[in-house]
Amino acid sequence: MTEAAITTVPGPDAPRNGLAEATTPAPAPADKGPTNKGPSGNRTGRALRRRFSRPGAALGLGLLFALIVIALFAPALQRHDPTTIHYRALQVAPSAEFWFGTDDLGRSVLARVLHGLRTSLLIGTASVALALVIGVPLGLLAGYGGRRLDGFILRFLEIDLAFPSILLAIAIVAVLGPGTMNTVYAIAASTVPIYALTVRSTTRALAQREYVQAARALGASDLRILAVHLLPGVVPPLLVITTVNIGAAVLAAAGLGYLGLGAQPPTPELGTMLSEARAYLRQAWWMSVFPGLAITTLVLSMNLVGDALGDVYDVRASSGRN
Amino acid sequence: MASQFYGRALALLTVLLGVSLATFLMVHAVPGDPAFALLGDQATAEDIARVRRDLGLDRPLPEQYARYVIRAVQGDLGTSIRTGQPVIQAIGQRFSSTIYLTLAAIFLSTITGLAVGIVAAVSRNRFVEFFISVFPLVGLSLPTFWSGLLLITLFGLVLKWVPVVGDAGLRSLVLPAIALALPTSAVVARMTRTTMLATLGEEFVRTARAKGVPRHLVIYKHALKAALIPVVTVVSLQFGALLGGAIVVESVFARPGLGRLAVEAILARDFPVVQGVVLVSAVVFVLVNFAAEFLYSALDPRISKS
Numbered sequence: 001m002t003e004a005a006i007t008t009v010p011g012p013d014a015p016r017n018g019l020a021e022a023t024t025p026a027p028a029p030a031d032k033g034p035t036n037k038g039p040s041g042n043r044t045g046r047a048l049r050r051r052f053s054r055p056g057a058a059l060g061l062g063l064l065f066a067l068i069v070i071a072l073f074a075p076a077l078q079r080h081d082p083t084t085i086h087y088r089a090l091q092v093a094p095s096a097e098f099w100f101g102t103d104d105l106g107r108s109v110l111a112r113v114l115h116g117l118r119t120s121l122l123i124g125t126a127s128v129a130l131a132l133v134i135g136v137p138l139g140l141l142a143g144y145g146g147r148r149l150d151g152f153i154l155r156f157l158e159i160d161l162a163f164p165s166i167l168l169a170i171a172i173v174a175v176l177g178p179g180t181m182n183t184v185y186a187i188a189a190s191t192v193p194i195y196a197l198t199v200r201s202t203t204r205a206l207a208q209r210e211y212v213q214a215a216r217a218l219g220a221s222d223l224r225i226l227a228v229h230l231l232p233g234v235v236p237p238l239l240v241i242t243t244v245n246i247g248a249a250v251l252a253a254a255g256l257g258y259l260g261l262g263a264q265p266p267t268p269e270l271g272t273m274l275s276e277a278r279a280y281l282r283q284a285w286w287m288s289v290f291p292g293l294a295i296t297t298l299v300l301s302m303n304l305v306g307d308a309l310g311d312v313y314d315v316r317a318s319s320g321r322n
Numbered sequence: 323m324a325s326q327f328y329g330r331a332l333a334l335l336t337v338l339l340g341v342s343l344a345t346f347l348m349v350h351a352v353p354g355d356p357a358f359a360l361l362g363d364q365a366t367a368e369d370i371a372r373v374r375r376d377l378g379l380d381r382p383l384p385e386q387y388a389r390y391v392i393r394a395v396q397g398d399l400g401t402s403i404r405t406g407q408p409v410i411q412a413i414g415q416r417f418s419s420t421i422y423l424t425l426a427a428i429f430l431s432t433i434t435g436l437a438v439g440i441v442a443a444v445s446r447n448r449f450v451e452f453f454i455s456v457f458p459l460v461g462l463s464l465p466t467f468w469s470g471l472l473l474i475t476l477f478g479l480v481l482k483w484v485p486v487v488g489d490a491g492l493r494s495l496v497l498p499a500i501a502l503a504l505p506t507s508a509v510v511a512r513m514t515r516t517t518m519l520a521t522l523g524e525e526f527v528r529t530a531r532a533k534g535v536p537r538h539l540v541i542y543k544h545a546l547k548a549a550l551i552p553v554v555t556v557v558s559l560q561f562g563a564l565l566g567g568a569i570v571v572e573s574v575f576a577r578p579g580l581g582r583l584a585v586e587a588i589l590a591r592d593f594p595v596v597q598g599v600v601l602v603s604a605v606v607f608v609l610v611n612f613a614a615e616f617l618y619s620a621l622d623p624r625i626s627k628s
Contacts, residue, residue, distance in 0.1 A: 056455075155336055155337070155340065156340075158333075159340030159341055162340070162341045162607060162608045163341070163603075163604045163607070164563065164565045164604070164607055165562070166566035166569060167565070167566050167569070167584075167600055167603050170569070170584055170600070171596065171600045173588065174588045174593070247462075251465050254465055254467070255466075255467060258465075258467045258570060258574075259573055259585050260589065261588060274465075274467055274468055278471060281471060281479060285475070288468070288475075291468075292465070292468035292471065296463050296465065299463040299465075300459060300460065300463035303459055303462055303463050304459065307459070
């Protein structure tokens with residue numbers, strides 16, 4: 001969602017359709033893409049290359065790569081520390097010394113933006129990873145297990161989805177207290193259904209396939225069928241949902257930061273920087289413009305990559321709206 | 323139709339019970355004694371004992387939950403620790419501000435999303451196409467709290483067209499609604515474009531064209547009508563995101579709404595208020611989705627038949 005925001009395009013409606021499929025038999029398998037398009041060989045590989053040679057996708061991939069490198073090497077890339085206070089340089093406009101200027105406490109905005117990117121990427125990837133670790137097994141069990149197990153897991157996911165995602169995150173932060181790791185837990189909890197429902201609908205469709213039936217007839221155990229035959233088929237739609245939702249997770253984390261409920265000072269966090277900048281919009285434009293640009297560019301690059309992947313695997317057309 | 327309604331109503335009831343259980347357990351999930359969590363660090367042993375008795379915390383959990391649900395149904399969500407005000411009253415005072423903002427954003431995003439989506443589906447102009455393909459991406463990538471700040475700077479501080487903070491009627495609703503509507507309008511635009519393109523290729527549209535129905539009539543009467551159905555679903559699903567997003571946007575524009583109530587309550591560790599806000603928003607969201615499902619089947623006769 002991020003909800004909000006947290007819940008962007010495939011976020012909220014993909015899982016909902018997954019739920020809707022509970023009542024409609026034979027959901028379109030999300031990985032049918034390649035087979036639908038014809039029998040020819042390595043279509044996915046070619047489609048991948050074609051998509052990423054388009055300007056938008058290439059731009060997204062390049063930007064994302066650059067931002068990750070910048071975030072990884074943030075400490076080495078500029079000379080100031082993000083938490084050092086320069087008493088004689090309060091709210092200095094961008095200059096040769098401070099490229100992005102300084103904030104109201106005289107801290108380098110450039111250093112804080114670079115370290116803030118780090119925080120955002122960390123929270124984004126960690127929360128998505130955690131949501132995957134919980135959501136994928138749940139989805140596999142619901143899709144492959146019996147009706148009762150499926151119904152039970154679905155109810156659980158429905159209840160989770162009943163909370164607007166940022167509100168669920170806020171409730172969790174209310175219980176655990178604000179902080180970087182608690183932001184990760186909060187965002188993971190509100191995004192588990194997205195992954196679980198995607199995996200569930202794909203698993204259900206795959207379980208009907210001949211090769212799975214054949215494996216079962218040959219005496220393969222349920223665990224082996226789940227791990228060897230079903231899990232790989234789940235990966236392509238997951239990949240798309242995941243890339244798009246890392247962007248949403250980054251936005252959600254920054255939103256919590258803006259509210260003062262995310263990563264706590266002195267950790268440089270882009271949302272927190274924006275809320276600090278709110279009081280100085282007129283005096284110090286650089287305090288809000290650079291952190292805002294940083295979040296937007298990061299999320300945009302993730303959305304561009306997600307879009308290109310979505311086109312390749314045709315996820316939106318099959319597991320999404322019908 | 324009737325049996326389908328009862329089936330869904332039963333599912334709705336289960337979800338509402340689950341939601342209430344989750345919010346009920348929220349306070350119990352706090353490490354340590356809930357009474358201590360409610361009262362904070364300065365509480366004396368007597369205070370804690372009194373609160374435990376008042377809240378029925380000394381009774382078994384299932385009984386506590388039953389009491390919580392019965393009270394909630396009667397509109398009793400407890401009292402705020404910070405102000406001593408009944409929670410339901412505090413929510414009532416802030417609710418309208420948030421709902422107006424959410425509704426304004428739904429209205430704005432539907433209108434702009436539909437417009438952009440239709441133009442995107444119909445236009446063959448390269449420049450328009452480029453703009454249209456960029457709009458949803460940027461809309462989805464721009465954090466509402468930054469676009470809000472940009473709007474405040476431009477229209478509030480530089481041009482001075484609108485008041486920038488607080489809730490002073492319709493005029494102060496404009497900027498927050500725009501900030502909140504932007505991501506959703508991107509979603510709606512995408513959806514409209516996709517479904518319009520799909521319906522424009524369908525046979526009934528081709529037939530209409532072949533019969534000599536003018537192009538604009540084909541687009542607006544035949545294709546748009548069919549394309550509206552998924553848009554209704556998307557908008558109703560976005561309601562939750564908007565309600566949540568309103569919390570952040572309220573904070574940017576210092577609007578006294580539910581979100582600010584929740585954030586202030588969290589920072590003051592005023593649990594009954596947080597619990598109340600979370601419960602009320604989840605219930606509203608679930609009910610809106612329930613209503614949308616029926617609107618959806620009313621719009622598309624194919625669904626109620628299956």
